[in-house]
Amino acid sequence: MEADVKAGPAKSALLSVRNLTVALGGHTILRDLSFDLFTGDMLAIIGPNGSGKTILLKALLGLVAYEGAIAWSTGSQLGYVPQKVAADRQMPLQVRNLLEAKARFLRLPSRSVELVAEQVGLTKELMSSGIGVISGGQFQKVLIAYALLGEPNVLLFDEPTASLDEMEEEHIYDLLEQLQRKQKLTVLLVSHDLSVVHRSANMVLCLGKGRPCLGPPQDILTPEMLESAYGTAPKYHRHSQSSQPVSQPGRKHNDVP
Amino acid sequence: MFPEQIYSILLALLFAVAAGLVGSFALMKRMLLAGDVISHLALPGLGLAFTLGWNPLLGGACSLFAGTILIAELQRKTALATEAMIGVVFAGALAIGTALTPEQDLIDALFGRFQQLSALTFAAGLVAISLILLFVFRFREQLVLSLFSPELAAATGVKVDRLNLWFLLVFSLTVLVGLRFMGALLAGSLIMVPSATGRRLANDLSGFLFASSLVSVLAVTFGYLLSTYIVKSVSLGPAATIVAGVLFAASLLRKPSWA
Numbered sequence: 001m002e003a004d005v006k007a008g009p010a011k012s013a014l015l016s017v018r019n020l021t022v023a024l025g026g027h028t029i030l031r032d033l034s035f036d037l038f039t040g041d042m043l044a045i046i047g048p049n050g051s052g053k054t055i056l057l058k059a060l061l062g063l064v065a066y067e068g069a070i071a072w073s074t075g076s077q078l079g080y081v082p083q084k085v086a087a088d089r090q091m092p093l094q095v096r097n098l099l100e101a102k103a104r105f106l107r108l109p110s111r112s113v114e115l116v117a118e119q120v121g122l123t124k125e126l127m128s129s130g131i132g133v134i135s136g137g138q139f140q141k142v143l144i145a146y147a148l149l150g151e152p153n154v155l156l157f158d159e160p161t162a163s164l165d166e167m168e169e170e171h172i173y174d175l176l177e178q179l180q181r182k183q184k185l186t187v188l189l190v191s192h193d194l195s196v197v198h199r200s201a202n203m204v205l206c207l208g209k210g211r212p213c214l215g216p217p218q219d220i221l222t223p224e225m226l227e228s229a230y231g232t233a234p235k236y237h238r239h240s241q242s243s244q245p246v247s248q249p250g251r252k253h254n255d256v257p
Numbered sequence: 258m259f260p261e262q263i264y265s266i267l268l269a270l271l272f273a274v275a276a277g278l279v280g281s282f283a284l285m286k287r288m289l290l291a292g293d294v295i296s297h298l299a300l301p302g303l304g305l306a307f308t309l310g311w312n313p314l315l316g317g318a319c320s321l322f323a324g325t326i327l328i329a330e331l332q333r334k335t336a337l338a339t340e341a342m343i344g345v346v347f348a349g350a351l352a353i354g355t356a357l358t359p360e361q362d363l364i365d366a367l368f369g370r371f372q373q374l375s376a377l378t379f380a381a382g383l384v385a386i387s388l389i390l391l392f393v394f395r396f397r398e399q400l401v402l403s404l405f406s407p408e409l410a411a412a413t414g415v416k417v418d419r420l421n422l423w424f425l426l427v428f429s430l431t432v433l434v435g436l437r438f439m440g441a442l443l444a445g446s447l448i449m450v451p452s453a454t455g456r457r458l459a460n461d462l463s464g465f466l467f468a469s470s471l472v473s474v475l476a477v478t479f480g481y482l483l484s485t486y487i488v489k490s491v492s493l494g495p496a497a498t499i500v501a502g503v504l505f506a507a508s509l510l511r512k513p514s515w516a
Contacts, residue, residue, distance in 0.1 A: 061412045063408065063411055063412060078412070080409065080412040082406065082408055082409055082412075085405070085406045085408075085409065087405065087406075088285070088287075088404075090456075091285055091404065091405070092285070092456060092459060092460050092461060092462060092464075092465040093285075093401065093404075093405065093461075093462055094460070094461050094462070097401065097461060097462045098401065098402075098405055100398075101397075101398040101401040101402050101405075102398070102402060102413060104398045105398040105399055105402060105413065105414075105415070106413070106414070128461075130460060131405070143409075146409070
């Protein structure tokens with residue numbers, strides 16, 4: 001992955017973004033963003049609220065208008081797990097109905113729903129539960145199952161655990177890592193949780209007040225970089241490593257409240 | 258029984274099925290009340306047709322479809338909710354409609370008359386209902402996905418804006434077929450009441466669609482028997498609506514598993 005490459009798209013890149021600019025309601029949210037993504041990458045997108053993380057995902061999915069170039073390599077299949085879905089409690093829709101609707105729309109084999117349910121761990125009972133009555137963690141698993149239908153090779157994840165408790169959060173990230181390993185998924189993950197970012201991602205794209213920065217977690221998750229992105233003193237640092245250089249791959253990081 | 262009468266009954270029953278299905282999706286879209294309101298969009302055309310001596314249904318159809326497209330366009334341009342735009346266009350349509358309709362024709366326009374149908378009108382009705390049913394079965398999955406989350410549906414490849422416009426048109430077409438039997442004021446009742454009843458009775462999609470259609474068919478069947486053999490002064494529209502209301506009341510006796 002390379003940041004701000006002004007030349008043409010790299011040949012083997014799965015995704016090539018060049019000079020991406022997105023404006024909404026007269027405000028420029030993303031300006032002149034360029035980066036490449038390669039198969040098997042796990043790119044974490046971080047930055048303060050309003051820095052355009054969700055908009056970036058939406059632009060990559062083709063859901064918002066943009067200027068510049070976004071090129072997915074041929075045959076790329078995208079799966080999307082949005083930040084929030086306000087499911088209507090009154091909807092007479094079971095989990096199974098939702099997954100089957102997508103499977104039928106995409107003309108997937110009838111077994112695909114069962115396969116994906118098994119993969120994500122949706123029980124038979126959950127499959128026939130109403131979509132509006134299941135817990136936050138279960139709902140998130142349903143959304144992941146929904147995204148995995150159709151065997152995508154890229155998963156775009158927008159704050160997948162924002163509304164979950166710690167146990168559920170852990171479970172979702174375990175599931176995500178497991179899927180990434182087994183299915184060689186490429187993942188784009190928007191997250192506020194920097195410890196998760198450090199643990200899971202091999203690349204970090206930081207959007208924020210300054211110029212967007214891109215690199216491995218150990219280069220980006222430094223107090224200086226974070227301060228320049230967030231505009232305030234970072235809430236994130238290394239325990240007992242403050243005087244060390246930041247390149248310590250694999251080292252577990254923690255949030256400091 | 259005359260063949261014309263059989264045409265009428267058959268078309269009324271098919272309309273009931275279509276109204277039950279379209280009403281089910283309208284209930285999930287939370288635009289059920291639009292069934293009542295949107296039928297009033299036919300009024301300016303009906304009024305103009307009465308004044309100029311045209312076929313009232315043709316006039317009604319033109320103004321209803323023009324109104325529907327106007328709603329969709331205004332919604333897109335103003336980014337306001339569907340119901341807000343329906344409210345605005347409805348108020349205008351009702352005002353223009355009543356101003357245009359000659360006084361002696363106003364009652365007919367509002368409450369309709371149960372007329373016997375010619376073979377040609379029957380054929381036209383049959384085509385309209387086939388289109389409605391075809392749309393529901395062909396786009397059922399896309400409707401479900403866009404109801405659950407428009408954004409997720411778009412990311413899955415559903416053309417959500419186009420689907421919404423199609424749904425509004427099909428919704429209006431359903432109301433239009435109903436105008437014949439139910440009149441402008443009650444044309445939406447078989448879209449609204451049976452689907453609310455069906456929702457009480459079923460908690461999964463297929464069961465819900467089936468229950469709504471069944472209640473709608475029962476309402477038309479018993480409404481017809483009521484208005485033909487028991488209380489002859491009542492026409493099919495009010496009779497079917499009353500039966501649907503009674504069925505809804507009966508559904509309240511049982512607490513649904515999901516509530």
